Amino acid sequence: MSDPAIGVALGGGAARGLAHIPVLEALDDLGISPAVITGSSMGALVGAAYASGITARELREHALQVLGNPRKAARRILTGGETSPLSLLNFSISRPVMIDGTALAGLIMPENTARRVEETQIPFMVTATDFHGASELLIREGNMLEAVAASIAIPGVIAAPRWHGRLLVDGAMVNPVPFDHARDFGCDIVIAVEVTGKPYAGKRKKPGATALVLGATQIMQLQIAALKRRLHPPDIWIAPPVDAFRAHEFFKVKEILQAAEPVREETKTLIAQIVENRR
Numbered sequence: 001m002s003d004p005a006i007g008v009a010l011g012g013g014a015a016r017g018l019a020h021i022p023v024l025e026a027l028d029d030l031g032i033s034p035a036v037i038t039g040s041s042m043g044a045l046v047g048a049a050y051a052s053g054i055t056a057r058e059l060r061e062h063a064l065q066v067l068g069n070p071r072k073a074a075r076r077i078l079t080g081g082e083t084s085p086l087s088l089l090n091f092s093i094s095r096p097v098m099i100d101g102t103a104l105a106g107l108i109m110p111e112n113t114a115r116r117v118e119e120t121q122i123p124f125m126v127t128a129t130d131f132h133g134a135s136e137l138l139i140r141e142g143n144m145l146e147a148v149a150a151s152i153a154i155p156g157v158i159a160a161p162r163w164h165g166r167l168l169v170d171g172a173m174v175n176p177v178p179f180d181h182a183r184d185f186g187c188d189i190v191i192a193v194e195v196t197g198k199p200y201a202g203k204r205k206k207p208g209a210t211a212l213v214l215g216a217t218q219i220m221q222l223q224i225a226a227l228k229r230r231l232h233p234p235d236i237w238i239a240p241p242v243d244a245f246r247a248h249e250f251f252k253v254k255e256i257l258q259a260a261e262p263v264r265e266e267t268k269t270l271i272a273q274i275v276e277n278r279r
Contacts, residue, residue, distance in 0.1 A: 007182025010043030012172030013195030014247035017042025019260035101149030
């Protein structure tokens with residue numbers, strides 16, 4: 001009997017998306033190479049690197065190197081060669097200054113990430129949201145940095161490049177955990193990793209305006225993911241404990257990885273149970 005084809009869907013969650021790494025480490029521990037990886041928002045950024053052949057351990061080391069020390073991160077921005085501080089900003093007279101998504105993706109992602117979506121070692125798909133079409137766009141080919149930039153484009157904060165004339169924004173707006181596309185690919189087992197989490201509570205009893213907007217978006221994404229899960233459930237659903245971290249706290253990479261560490265063994269146990277039950 002041949003090994004089952006396993007598809008992995010990595011959801012959006014900004015800094016919380018660093019919790020994807022222990023799940024991918026579990027796959028490496030088991031010697032599993034997914035048949036396909038689908039990613040939305042931060043899941044697209046992590047998934048692009050992993051699908052390119054970068055191991056989960058290398059991803060961990062890269063994340064710690066890039067984000068583990070705020071001073072080194074600032075130095076990386078200031079000495080990033082073509083990616084200067086000004087190149088990260090998207091200036092326009094008609095709209096507020098925003099972060100350029102393509103430049104940001106180029107700064108954060110490992111250098112040996114595939115240049116194009118269709119050139120990854122593991123088949124890879126990116127989800128984004130077509131703003132004017134009010135629909136999901138599944139990206140299977142094209143410039144990788146631009147595809148990831150489209151998927152991580154937070155309205156009003158991170159600007160995405162035009163994609164064949166379309167205005168795209170964060171893929172998590174319509175498909176927070178794109179496991180349905182892994183199922184459509186023909187996988188026998190689908191693993192979905194949800195890192196949206198609940199709104200950050202913190203110590204304040206009353207959240208500020210920004211926290212309210214972000215929290216409301218997280219609630220919306222959780223409900224979308226829950227509905228899709230009820231309609232067509234994946235075989236394995238992993239939700240790392242990320243509620244204690246705010247979406248922008250990328251410099252807490254060590255703490256996020258430590259908090260998510262238990263899902264490494266959980267993932268291996270659930271995969272073993274599924275495989276055993278299907279023999």
